[in-house]
Structures are given as structure tokens and as C-alpha cells.
Amino acid sequence: MKNRDGLIRLKKFHVxxxxxxxxxxxxxxxxxxxxxxxxxxxxxxxxxxxxIDDVSHFAYPTFARAAAQRRDNLVNSANxxxxxxxxxxxxLKDAMADLKKVELMGEREQMRDRxxxxxxxxxxxxxxxGRYAGR
Numbered sequence: 001m002k003n004r005d006g007l008i009r010l011k012k013f014h015v016x017x018x019x020x021x022x023x024x025x026x027x028x029x030x031x032x033x034x035x036x037x038x039x040x041x042x043x044x045x046x047x048x049x050x051x052i053d054d055v056s057h058f059a060y061p062t063f064a065r066a067a068a069q070r071r072d073n074l075v076n077s078a079n080x081x082x083x084x085x086x087x088x089x090x091x092l093k094d095a096m097a098d099l100k101k102v103e104l105m106g107e108r109e110q111m112r113d114r115x116x117x118x119x120x121x122x123x124x125x126x127x128x129x130g131r132y133a134g135r
Contacts (some may be wrong), residue, residue: 004106011102019092022085022092028081029082032074032077036071042067046061
């Protein structure tokens with residue numbers, strides 16, 4: 001039984017680890033989205049300030065061009081993170097299923113132990129009752 005308890009603790013640890021990873025990726029995605037929105041706002045402000053919003057124009061602001069590149073890089077990174085999030089969520093589901101299996105096995109083992117104990121107790125009661133009945 002101690003072996004099973006250790007296995008359950010290990011599986012719970014794995015589930016917690018997977019949950020932390022999913023939460024971390026979700027937080028990073030939110031941060032990337034917020035940063036991309038801020039860059040969009042900065043690009044629009046710079047375009048309004050200069051009065052040029054045509055990217056191909058020779059006088060298009062360098063800051064806006066660089067901010068757009070950073071935004072595009074963030075969007076690409078966010079897309080890669082979405083793939084990682086999907087994999088991490090799948091790993092979390094698998095870890096939770098493994099934990100559930102081990103917990104169910106532990107419950108079944110406890111039920112068998114209880115049934116065996118109850119049967120032994122009933123046998124003792126029957127034995128005692130038989131002794132008193134034979135008097």
C-alpha cells in the first residue's frame with residue numbers, strides 16, 4: 001500500500017507540473033498579445049504623428065517599421081506557443097488520466113482489504129457464536 005501511496009504522490013506531482021506548464025504558457029500568450037497590442041498602438045500613434053501610413057513610402061517612420069517587425073515576431077512566437085500549449089494540454093490530460101487510474105487501483109485495493117477484513121471478522125464472530133451454541 002505504501003508503494004501505491006508513493007505512486008499516487010508521484011502522479012499528483014506530474015499533474016501539478018503539467019498544470020504549471022499550461023498556466024505558464026497561457027500567461028506568456030496573454031503577455032505576447034498585450035505587447036502586440038501596445039506595439040500596434042505605438043505604430044498607429046507614430047503614423048499619425050508623421051502623417052504617413054504607407055509602409056512602402058520612402059519617409060515611413062523607422063520606429064514604426066521596427067515596431068511592426070517586433071509585433072510580427074511576437075505574433076509568430078505566439079503562434080508557436082499555441083502549438084506548445086496544445087501539446088502541454090494533451091500532456092496534462094494524459095497525466096490526469098494516469099493519476100485517475102492509479103487512484104482507482106488504490107480504491108479497489110482498499111475495498112478488497114476491507115472485504116477481507118470484514119470476512120475475517122465475520123468468521124471470528126461465527127466461530128464465537130458456534131462455541132456458545134454448542135454449550
